[in-house]
Amino acid sequence: MGRLDRLDIKQLRVFQALIREENASKAASQLGLTQQAVSEHLKKLRDVFDDRLFVRKTNGFVPTPFAQDLSIKVDKLLIDFSALMANSRFSPEKAKGTFVISATDYAQQVILPPLIAKLRLQAPKLKLIVRDFEIDTLHDLMESGKVNLAIAFPDYIPQSYRVLKLFEEHHVCVTSSRSSISGKKPSLAEVAEYPTIIASPSRPNFKGSIDDWFSQFGLKRNVVISAPCFSIVPMYLETTDSIAFLPSRAIESLDVVTIPLDHSPDSFDVIAAWHPRYHDDPLQQWVVSLLEVE
Known part of the structure; x- marks a missing residue:
């Protein structure tokens, strides 16, 4: 057997x-x-x-590491199975109404374009609203049904929510090709001293997730600009002699230069989440089944 x-x-x-x-x-x-x-x-x-x-x-x-990798496939398999069981009473081409997705700036760049393409092709009568991710009001919005799906990072999501891990991501250090640090291989201490731009979409400040990683080496970053979203950072890099740490998938089509480092920041998960109340909703299950898991 x-x-x-x-x-x-x-x-x-x-x-x-x-x-x-x-x-x-x-x-x-x-x-x-x-x-x-x-x-x-x-x-x-x-x-x-x-x-x-x-x-x-x-x-x-x-x-174990094997179980962590397996969990991504198991989550996707169970969601696909639920969607399969729901297909007898749900037809995407007949779906109407409005589906609301709350997504981080990163998710809007990397994850939503292929998802929206599938939704428009398979459910042409379904209307979509994409709204910026609001960490402070997310629970109220999802509790009230004003947001159907959130795509973000685990730290932003209530523990009681249903979650699907989409993939692991990591930050890379980038700069403009015209910057004074471009083409060099600086030490981590030199990188920490260099003028830095961070993206802080949830709460505007001068502290980002990479700061804790630098502190492990006894270093503190020289953050000089805090931007409201990832997408604007490359434009600021072009006009300032500075660096930034951006998610690897968000820079694939950008005109930036990667700075090699002896150590790399820890990877992090990118997830989709939804309120447990709507887990058995056929439309909810179908939309989640369309998300690409790697």
Whole structure:
């Protein structure tokens, strides 16, 4: 019997809950199972995938690297399965009304163009609203149904929401080809001293997510400009002798130069999230199933 024949949906839901909770007791409570049942399902999963999947820690589990990669595929598979089951009562070409997506500036550049293309092609009667991501009002907007889907980063999303990890991203250090640092290989200390532009769309200030990474090396960045969005930063780089740390996928078509570093900032997840109240909505499931997961 093949390994696929030994898998069932319940096992994958257990895996998904363990990834989210990193605790067998909490996963069991979420699924309405006993902790023993969760342990039995985990034992079968380990046998099927030939990997420990989770390593015990003091108060729960830590997923193995294989499990972390597998979780992206499992999330996508379960969403696609839900959409498949909903297809009998949902036809995209007949879908009407308005679907509202709240997205970060980054997501609007990188993720939404292909998603919107699919939505327009397959659901031409469905109207779309894309609004800027508002971290302080997101929960109220989604609780009231004024926003159907959020595309952002995990730190911005309430823990109770349903989440689909789309891919991992990382920052790269960039500058204009005309800057004085272009073409050089500076030390990390020199990079920290160089005039820096940050994008701070949620709360305007001079501190970004990269600052904590620099502090690990005992360094503090010389931030001189805070911009409201990622997309405007390359234009500022063109007119100032400065650098910036931007997500790698957001610079693929931009006229910027990458500065090589001896160390790289930690990667981060890009996710889609929605209120659990609307998880079983056929339109919601279908839209989420169109998101590209890597």
